[in-house]
Amino acid sequence: MNRDRALLLGYLVAVVAASLVHDAWLLATGLVLVLASAGGRAGPLAWRVLRATGPYLAAVAAGWLGLAMLAGPGGSEGAAGPALARLALRVLLLAALAFRVLPAVSLARALSFSRTLRYVLVLAMSQLLAFRRLFGDFRLALTARTPRRVGPRTAVRHGAATAAWFLRRAEHDAGTLTQALEARGFFLDRD
Amino acid sequence: MIATERLTHDFDGCPSLAAIDLRLEAGQKVVLLGSNGCGKSTLLKLLAGVLQPVSGRVLYEGRCVHEGLRERAFRRRFRREVGLLFQQADAMLFNATVLEEIAFGPRQHGLADADERARAWAARVGLSNVLDRAPWTLSAGQRQLVGLASLLVLDPRLLLLDEPTAALDPRSSGWLVDFLQDLPQTLVVATHNLSLASELGRRCLVLGEDHTLIHDGDALAVGRDREVLLRANLVHRHRHRHRHEDGDADAGDPGKGPHEHSHFHTHDWE
Numbered sequence: 001m002n003r004d005r006a007l008l009l010g011y012l013v014a015v016v017a018a019s020l021v022h023d024a025w026l027l028a029t030g031l032v033l034v035l036a037s038a039g040g041r042a043g044p045l046a047w048r049v050l051r052a053t054g055p056y057l058a059a060v061a062a063g064w065l066g067l068a069m070l071a072g073p074g075g076s077e078g079a080a081g082p083a084l085a086r087l088a089l090r091v092l093l094l095a096a097l098a099f100r101v102l103p104a105v106s107l108a109r110a111l112s113f114s115r116t117l118r119y120v121l122v123l124a125m126s127q128l129l130a131f132r133r134l135f136g137d138f139r140l141a142l143t144a145r146t147p148r149r150v151g152p153r154t155a156v157r158h159g160a161a162t163a164a165w166f167l168r169r170a171e172h173d174a175g176t177l178t179q180a181l182e183a184r185g186f187f188l189d190r191d
Numbered sequence: 192m193i194a195t196e197r198l199t200h201d202f203d204g205c206p207s208l209a210a211i212d213l214r215l216e217a218g219q220k221v222v223l224l225g226s227n228g229c230g231k232s233t234l235l236k237l238l239a240g241v242l243q244p245v246s247g248r249v250l251y252e253g254r255c256v257h258e259g260l261r262e263r264a265f266r267r268r269f270r271r272e273v274g275l276l277f278q279q280a281d282a283m284l285f286n287a288t289v290l291e292e293i294a295f296g297p298r299q300h301g302l303a304d305a306d307e308r309a310r311a312w313a314a315r316v317g318l319s320n321v322l323d324r325a326p327w328t329l330s331a332g333q334r335q336l337v338g339l340a341s342l343l344v345l346d347p348r349l350l351l352l353d354e355p356t357a358a359l360d361p362r363s364s365g366w367l368v369d370f371l372q373d374l375p376q377t378l379v380v381a382t383h384n385l386s387l388a389s390e391l392g393r394r395c396l397v398l399g400e401d402h403t404l405i406h407d408g409d410a411l412a413v414g415r416d417r418e419v420l421l422r423a424n425l426v427h428r429h430r431h432r433h434r435h436e437d438g439d440a441d442a443g444d445p446g447k448g449p450h451e452h453s454h455f456h457t458h459d460w461e
Contacts, residue, residue, distance in 0.1 A: 189263065
């Protein structure tokens, strides 16, 4: 087994483990271990994890607080505190694992044992790169059309329009990709 | 070789092709002209059997393609003999390296010399120096050529090319026009670039904006047929300025010096 495959396998095992563990202390220990494994890069890694998960965790916490306030002192939402803490720790741990391990893995080498998986990887990568380029264009277009930093309403409207466009584009691309695979004989032996 | 009978298609009720009848003989070089959205890509996809018609049928060597594709033997033969270059060539590329990409077809068809064939075709289209690179890291023009080599490596009998010059610079477009004319295959090349039409094929099919076939004949003659070009939305008129150096408009010399008027144009446009 090559190094990349071993790393990928280790990552997948860790993700499954992090999903099965329900003890907040164990999740916190896992998070500390992952951060510690980064050595001198622990600080930037922690900051990246917080930036990536912060909005999601804040939205979930705000929703929980809102429900607790609506339910009043006798409501059951007050008991959801530990569950919320577990959820936050699990999300932080999964994000830290992804940022710590995946950049070091060459997916092409890790999946080299399967031709089919490599096809899937290349298709996903080419779509991802094309979409990333287009997403950059969308942001630049907004910048070019706005003389100052956009407000939240415009940002949300632009985000929604961008998401809708990408959804339509993904659907169209999926259809074209299937036609191209068919035309090139990818499904020659299906019955 | 291949023919259509009342071939009709629509996308969610919006017509994209209306009752097309045509017949292509082996060895013909045919250019398919039409403005954006008239159904050129749809027609090529129907001929390649990757889209189902709403009504009508495509016949390959007398056999209905969409029925035949349900049988493995016909499918293998048809997929080897008919190649479709997509307008967006990226859709065709899914292998890790250019060499693997070009060799994919021969491997699918169980040809023993897949790598040798792939190297030879890569050399013919000028891709020898990028064989180990991932296709998605290449320029749009190079990716187009990878797609083309991936088809030619199977030595198909019929090549369907959708806007093959769209991603190419002028020098590469010129090279491709010559290259295609030297190929022995039957060719159908879709384009909306009127100036290339007579270079790409001697026979010209023109699709109108109503998605019908409005012309089937000599490619050179089409360029002079104002009525057909207008119906197909292949010419436009706009105001523009001319300068005649041998006169002086300020002196009231009509038709001399800078002046403005409008007339029909057949500009290249992308």
